[in-house]
Amino acid sequence: MERIEHRACFGGWQDVYRHRSHALDCEMRLAVYLPPQASERPVPALYWLSGLTCTEQNFINKAGAQRYAAEHGLALVVCDTSPRGEGVADAAAYDLGMGAGFYVNATVSPWSRHYRMYDYVVHELPELVEKHCPLTDARAISGHSMGGHGALTIALKNPGRYGSVSAFSPIVAPSRVPWGEQAFSAYLGGDRETWRSYDATELVKTANEKLPLLIDQGDADEFLHSQLHPEWLQQAADAAGHPLELRMRPGYDHSYYFVASFIGEHVAYHAAALRR
Numbered sequence: 001m002e003r004i005e006h007r008a009c010f011g012g013w014q015d016v017y018r019h020r021s022h023a024l025d026c027e028m029r030l031a032v033y034l035p036p037q038a039s040e041r042p043v044p045a046l047y048w049l050s051g052l053t054c055t056e057q058n059f060i061n062k063a064g065a066q067r068y069a070a071e072h073g074l075a076l077v078v079c080d081t082s083p084r085g086e087g088v089a090d091a092a093a094y095d096l097g098m099g100a101g102f103y104v105n106a107t108v109s110p111w112s113r114h115y116r117m118y119d120y121v122v123h124e125l126p127e128l129v130e131k132h133c134p135l136t137d138a139r140a141i142s143g144h145s146m147g148g149h150g151a152l153t154i155a156l157k158n159p160g161r162y163g164s165v166s167a168f169s170p171i172v173a174p175s176r177v178p179w180g181e182q183a184f185s186a187y188l189g190g191d192r193e194t195w196r197s198y199d200a201t202e203l204v205k206t207a208n209e210k211l212p213l214l215i216d217q218g219d220a221d222e223f224l225h226s227q228l229h230p231e232w233l234q235q236a237a238d239a240a241g242h243p244l245e246l247r248m249r250p251g252y253d254h255s256y257y258f259v260a261s262f263i264g265e266h267v268a269y270h271a272a273a274l275r276r
């Protein structure tokens with residue numbers, strides 16, 4: 001990992017690295033916020049997955065999470081949302097290709113060559129940052145929109161790997177909404193059976209580990225009734241006896257103003273869970 005940004009922030013450090021990814025077969029950037037406590041001892045980490053069009057920069061610039069991470073002694077690990085670079089397959093649309101990896105392992109050409117964000121986030125990213133930064137292997141995961149889908153599905157598919165999970169405005173049923181149908185058709189192909197293993201509303205039906213799901217959702221979100229439908233996950237979780245707290249927030253939209261308004265509560269939630 002080569003450090004390319006290093007900025008003092010709330011007594012700790014906001015760093016950005018570039019590295020060669022084996023999973024994605026391209027150069028990637030990732031951001032790590034180290035709270036002041038990390039200069040004394042290894043600290044637990046909250047992994048953040050961003051939404052469509054984002055890089056590693058959106059969350060670290062807009063969410064204001066570093067103040068809370070410093071308070072609670074939690075590191076923040078933020079990756080990009082897709083493979084990048086020349087030779088990486090792309091599409092003209094903002095919601096397919098670069099910036100729209102959907103946290104799956106693509107199985108269909110031309111996407112399957114680089115689009116393996118699931119393996120990258122679950123395996124390569126923690127191995128890398130836990131080797132190079134003062135982090136313990138205590139991990140929490142969260143994200144926004146497409147990244148909320150990523151956080152929920154990755155936690156549900158990997159029992160024991162994360163101490164807690166939360167999401168802002170997540171795509172909870174990608175198999176049933178336009179953003180997900182477009183991405184899964186391209187990356188996974190036309191057999192909808194294969195889509196179920198990346199759909200939180202399906203995964204929650206059979207999850208053995210009942211890791212509580214925490215979701216914040218604005219009721220003025222412009223994508224609420226077309227792409228998000230958190231009530232579908234609520235219904236599936238209730239039927240499966242899976243704990244889910246869905247907090248509808250009056251007046252909030254889909255933007256990072258919403259994430260910034262409640263990120264402090266999520267950081268506190270994850271810090272408490274990782275202390276137990």
Ligand SMILES: N[C@@H](CCC(=O)N[C@@H](CSC=O)C(=O)NCC(=O)O)C(=O)O
Pocket residue numbers: 050051052053054058062094144145146147254255256
């Ligand atoms: N009009 C937007 C559409 C894309 C968008 O809203 N992206 C969201 C995530 S949506 C679901 O994954 C986002 O986080 N944008 C980045 C930001 O900093 O706000 C557009 O074209 O950007």
